[in-house]
Amino acid sequence: MPVLSVVLAAALATAPACVEPPPDPTNTYDAAHTYDKLVRTYPDIRIASDALPPGVSKTADLVYAQYGTRCLKLDLYRPPGGRLPVVVLVHGGGWKAGFRAEFVPMALRLAQHGYAAVTVSYRLSGEARYPAAVRDVQAAVGWVREHAAAYGLDPRRIALAGGSAGGQIASLAGLTGTGEGVKAIINIDGLSDFTSELALQYEDDPRKNPSAAGAWFGGRYAEQPALWRAASPIRHVRPGMPPILFIGSGQPRFSAGREEMMARMAAAGVVSDKVILPDTPHSFWLFDPWLQTTVEASVAFLHRNLP
Template structure:
């Protein structure tokens, strides 16, 4: 496979995998069975706060209380594999033909919960956007590209149920944080969305900066290595294939990058933005100074993240206008 073939070949592979998933799910009649709780899955706001509070004593875990005029439609199964059901939650304001932001949680591809993005979903809904938080298969359950396929299946589910929930199927954005930012970017550039928000997620697994951390020989395996099923030297094609930077082309969805002050999570970002600009694709970035990774879980940083997201979506001709 040639380096220049990644876009078409990977998109085709993901498409046929998605078709098989739909056919497989349609053939299942089993009830949903939730997987057992994983005690090692501790990537959530409270555990993250406990790690950060000493260095950032002013932060507060962002709330997810439903404001007046916003309703939550919880635990909707968007795809099923045998008895395994993947679910999403929708946060819906009152309105007709609402634009949608699908939110993908982080956690190093191996942990995390969709509730991580409930606070952002609530604030988006307050501004008139339908916000959808999704669960997906983590690396301990299914390796790459399962998470990409799952997120694209969630987008299809949203589009298929647009009439029922008064959503606009022509205005769907993907957003995610950390590993979720990378997943949202890759699912978006190889799928069918109108905009992408990458919050502190990698753009190039093969860059020197990314390999320093994601291919660290002291980690056995690293988070990325566990997702790909091997180190870079063993699975280099997959590491390249999963890098959103390799899919830049004219007509791709515009991307906003929102970054922390931690350089390791910006791997490939500026290079990807330069390629996008050369291809005539809209892109922008916001770097929040003096911030840790996972800043979007906390006040005072969540609101600037929401504001930047909305301002960008409004500026995208194929997506936004002021609500």
């Protein structure tokens, strides 16, 4: 057994038992609550199915990181076969809410296209401020690499994807620190630049005390400018970075900085692509018919960039 595996096994054997945090009644960012808010405006939407389709297996509640008694878990969905490419999916919720179950429907459909898919939980802003969530997602990528052989995964073909806050986290995790090794990124309606005029209009609104971003950073832009800049994926554009697919809703505020980031990527010789779903709300990926378009665009991008 490799030395690292022996060390990890010993650490897990001596780690204290996991204690699940109590449910947070204020955390209502899920498909059901979002449906109730949107259905009057979009009466034809349907919550995307999370039923396990034939040929797709699920391995649930795998611990990928532990801090004292606090365990972070992921669920793995995979089709038959081995050396599978992997997509790690990061849920949204304004850095303060959300559940990994948000991306189960997309994970299942990716699995039907031949990809293993991993949905992850991470520490929200009420538990740990920036950059904890980014580090958690990077730890999940590390777990996938470390356990690839055991689950029939290809450690050289890993992509990160996320929606809303999860899109921003996925982008940042793939561009910084131990995100090294991520080969492609899909940012679904997530910010690229916290410091852009459009983002500050909403994320630094003085009427919100604090705003969702302000709570994550521990202060408004004037108070924590270095953090707001460092957390902006646009600040980390460089030659050799992973290609990014941007999938956007009809609500421009949630993709603030996207066009500027794509321009910088082009100047750095890095591939990017953009798919916009007009007349759609934020959180469109939770619902049919929009999820299918999201999956099709993602699969086409992954086929090109995660062969």
